Structures are given as C-alpha cells and as structure tokens.
Amino acid sequence: EADIYQTPRYLVIGTGKKITLECSQTMGHDKMYWYQQDPGMELHLIHYSYGVNSTEKGDLSSESTVSRIRTEHFPLTLESARPSHTSQYLCASSLRIEGQGEKLFFGSGTQLSVL
Amino acid sequence: GESVGLHLPTLSVQEGDNSIINCAYSNSASDYFIWYKQESGKGPQFIIDIRSNMDKRQGQRVTVLLNKTVKHLSLQIAATQPGDSAVYFCAENGGSQGNLIFGKGTKLSVKP
Numbered sequence: 001e002a003d004i005y006q007t008p009r010y011l012v013i014g015t016g017k018k019i020t021l022e023c024s025q026t027m028g029h030d031k032m033y034w035y036q037q038d039p040g041m042e043l044h045l046i047h048y049s050y051g052v053n054s055t056e057k058g059d060l061s062s063e064s065t066v067s068r069i070r071t072e073h074f075p076l077t078l079e080s081a082r083p084s085h086t087s088q089y090l091c092a093s094s095l096r097i098e099g100q101g102e103k104l105f106f107g108s109g110t111q112l113s114v115l
Numbered sequence: 116g117e118s119v120g121l122h123l124p125t126l127s128v129q130e131g132d133n134s135i136i137n138c139a140y141s142n143s144a145s146d147y148f149i150w151y152k153q154e155s156g157k158g159p160q161f162i163i164d165i166r167s168n169m170d171k172r173q174g175q176r177v178t179v180l181l182n183k184t185v186k187h188l189s190l191q192i193a194a195t196q197p198g199d200s201a202v203y204f205c206a207e208n209g210g211s212q213g214n215l216i217f218g219k220g221t222k223l224s225v226k227p
Contacts, residue, residue, distance in 0.1 A: 006158075033214075040202060043159070043217040045210065059210060090158050101147030101166070101208050104215060106158030 003027055006091050006107035013081055014115050021076045021110045023091030031102065032074040035090040036060060037109075043090060049074055081114045088112070127224045134192040134199070136221045141186060142209030149215065150179060150190045154201045162190070162203075192223075200225045 004025040013019055025032065030051040035043040035058075045058030049068040063085070064078050074093075078085055090109045094102040128134045140148070146167040151159035165172045165179045165188075172179050178191040188205050202222045206215040 035217075040220060040222065042204065042219045045214055048214065056212070058214070059216075092158075101149075101164065102213065102215065103149070103161060103164065104159075105161065106151075108156075108158045 004091060004093055004105055004107040006089075006110050008110060009108065010111045010113075012113045012115065015080075015082055017081050017114075019078050019081055019112070021089055021091075021112070023074045023076070023107060024072050025074075025093040025105075026072060027093060027095070027105070028071065029093035029095055029105075030071065031094045031096070032068070033092040033094070033104065034058070034064075034066060034074070034076050035092065036062065037088045037090055039088070047076065081112075083114045086112060086114050124219070125222045125224065127226060128195050129226050130195060130197060132195055134190075134195045134223060136190045136192075136203050136205075136223065138188040138190075138205035138218055139186060140188060140205070140207045140209065140218075142207060142216070143183075143186065145207035145209035147208040148179070148181060148188050149206045150177075150188075151204045151206065151217075152199075152201045153204065153220070159204060195223075195225050197225045197227060199223060 007022045032049045034047040037043045044060035046062035047066040088109045091107045092104040094104045149164040150162040153159045163174045163179045176193045180189045202220040204220045206217045210216045
C-alpha cells in the first residue's frame with residue numbers, strides 16, 4: 001500500500017494569498033509529481049521531480065512552484081492565488097519496476113478554492 | 116497532439132454483470148499502460164498495468180486487454196459490485212520524459 005499524504009484536504013482562501021500545499025511520502029520513492037485535476041476530468045502534470053534538488057515543469061503550464069529539499073517532501077506553492085487556480089491538486093510518487101514502468105501512487109488530493 | 120482518450124464518458128451496469136471500459140491511445144511509442152480507479156473525493160488508485168509486449172493481463176476480477184494494432188486498451192471487470200462505482204482512467208507512458216498521460220475518464224455506475 002502507498003503511504004503518501006497531502007495536507008490540507010480542503011482549502012478556501014481569498015485572492016492574492018500565498019499558499020503552500022504539502023505532500024509527503026514514506027516509501028523512499030525518488031520521483032514525485034503534482035497533477036491538477038478539474039472535477040471528473042483528466043489529470044494534467046504540472047510539476048515533477050527526479051529526486052532531491054530536482055524540479056521539472058510538466059506538460060500543463062502552471063503559475064505554481066515546487067521544491068525538493070528532502071526525498072520525502074515535495075511542497076507546491078502559489079505566491080498569489082487567483083480564482084483560476086481553483087482545482088484539485090494531486091501529489092504522487094512513483095516506483096520504477098525493472099522491465100515494467102513507473103507505477104504512480106497518489107495522495108488523496110487538496111481541493112483548492114480561491115474566492 | 117498525442118493523447119489518451121476514452122470512448123464513453125459514462126457507463127451504467129447492473130450489479131453482477133461484467134463491465135468493459137475502453138480506451139484509445141495515439142502514441143505508438145508508449146510501451147506501458149495503467150488503469151486507475153478514482154472514487155469520489157479520493158486520489159486515483161492503481162488497478163492493473165500492462166506492458167506492450169503483452170496483450171492480456173489478469174488480476175483479481177479485472178482483466179486488461181491491449182491491442183497495439185488499433186491502439187486500444189480495455190478494462191474488464193467481472194461480476195461488477197457497487198464498490199466498483201468510480202471514475203476509471205487509463206494512462207500511457209507516452210508523455211515527455213516518459214511521464215504518464217491520462218485519458219478523460221469513464222464514470223462507472225453500478226445499479227443494485
């Protein structure tokens with residue numbers, strides 16, 4: 001079973017506020033990801049990391065930033081939240097299985113609402 | 116562009132029947148495919164995966180079929196139960212740097 005945790009579970013904030021979404025995993029996975037998902041829609045990759053001090057932009061442009069100072073921790077920050085940032089944010093980490101592929105494990109997500 | 120898509124946005128089945136959820140992909144370079152289940156208010160949960168060197172893989176009550184000729188992937192759920200109600204996503208590793216691309220999802224509803 002995956003052990004990946006996201007906080008907060010829900011967040012309602014006003015426009016212009018700075019926020020940080022937390023994500024931690026206890027599996028020792030090197031690779032971590034942030035996806036954005038609108039209700040019932042597909043997941044879009046916004047950031048990922050290969051390991052400590054590695055951060056990469058995903059396929060969907062995002063105004064958020066990420067950091068990876070420790071293997072287990074991959075926080076996402078919005079410097080100035082706007083209503084267009086309202087969405088669900090999903091964190092994941094992956095285990096690469098030799099001869100197979102990257103198997104992603106997801107957290108429960110943070111539902112962000114910006115008023 | 117390259118993308119993964121699903122044929123039906125919703126599927127309703129009777130409890131006990133078999134369910135088949137379909138997915139089409141367009142990146143012929145993809146060689147790894149995964150099905151995820153996402154229940155309301157939760158993150159996606161891994162169901163089953165398959166490599167491109169296989170055309171069928173079975174799990175507990177689930178089977179994934181891969182047809183590389185027509186770039187088609189399907190998930191079969193045997194004896195569907197109310198707990199199977201969720202949105203199902205297929206994904207392929209055809210994104211940049213081998214990252215997963217997710218399809219739009221099919222919402223499965225199970226009628227008692």
